[in-house]
Amino acid sequence: DTGVSQNPRHKITKRGQNVTFRCDPISEHNRLYWYRQTLGQGPEFLTYFQNEAQLEKSRLLSDRFSAERPKGSFSTLEIQRTEQGDSAMYLCASSLWQDENIQYFGAGTRLSVL
Amino acid sequence: KNQVEQSPQSLIILEGKNCTLQCNYTVSPFSNLRWYKQDTGRGPVSLTIMTFSENTRSNGRYTATLDADTKQSSLHITASQLSDSASYICVVSAKGGSQGNLIFGKGTKLSVKP
Numbered sequence: 001d002t003g004v005s006q007n008p009r010h011k012i013t014k015r016g017q018n019v020t021f022r023c024d025p026i027s028e029h030n031r032l033y034w035y036r037q038t039l040g041q042g043p044e045f046l047t048y049f050q051n052e053a054q055l056e057k058s059r060l061l062s063d064r065f066s067a068e069r070p071k072g073s074f075s076t077l078e079i080q081r082t083e084q085g086d087s088a089m090y091l092c093a094s095s096l097w098q099d100e101n102i103q104y105f106g107a108g109t110r111l112s113v114l
Numbered sequence: 115k116n117q118v119e120q121s122p123q124s125l126i127i128l129e130g131k132n133c134t135l136q137c138n139y140t141v142s143p144f145s146n147l148r149w150y151k152q153d154t155g156r157g158p159v160s161l162t163i164m165t166f167s168e169n170t171r172s173n174g175r176y177t178a179t180l181d182a183d184t185k186q187s188s189l190h191i192t193a194s195q196l197s198d199s200a201s202y203i204c205v206v207s208a209k210g211g212s213q214g215n216l217i218f219g220k221g222t223k224l225s226v227k228p
Contacts, residue, residue: 045216091158102163108155
């Protein structure tokens with residue numbers, strides 16, 4: 001499979017717990033993006049990386065959220081002290097920097113905070 | 115404020131029929147507009163991308179139009195199939211904007227019935 005891969009596909013956690021999601025982009029893509037999507041809404045931008053550098057963070061990315069892409073390949077998104085409002089689908093996408101208009105999305109990780 | 119509005123919110127049609135989805139935007143300065151198809155529980159998949167100079171672009175049974183003067187786009191689906199059942203999301207990006215300037219619509223949920 002050469003597409004964008006996200007793990008896990010589903011995560012159920014209790015309020016206050018920490019969770020971490022992983023995204024493996026298409027191998028030659030140097031840009032990686034994180035989005036959040038709630039039911040009936042379009043995706044909302046959270047942050048993006050070019051190689052290992054985190055170039056932009058949305059105001060949606062509170063201090064409980066942290067994303068990393070240490071070697072410029074896979075990325076992780078961690079949410080600390082989860083709240084019920086964090087329940088959403090977390091989408092990862094990747095692209096070539098010279099063709100950022102074409103983003104390829106993963107299937108997402110659905111988070112449910114109880 | 116940069117916004118993307120889609121209509122209708124949801125649509126039910128019979129297999130084999132045509133339909134048209136609408137997207138109105140107030141993003142400025144405009145760079146490009148994309149339509150994505152998102153199956154339930156999956157990530158969005160790009161259908162078309164249109165720049166300022168394009169009026170029409172087709173991808174199989176999907177035809178997107180763009181009127182940059184009225185800031186409207188439409189996605190026309192011909193001879194609908196059951197597999198067309200999905201959410202269709204309109205995404206507009208601003209020229210010179212950062213990744214955070216990708217403005218997503220809420221999507222139109224299309225259900226194709228046999």
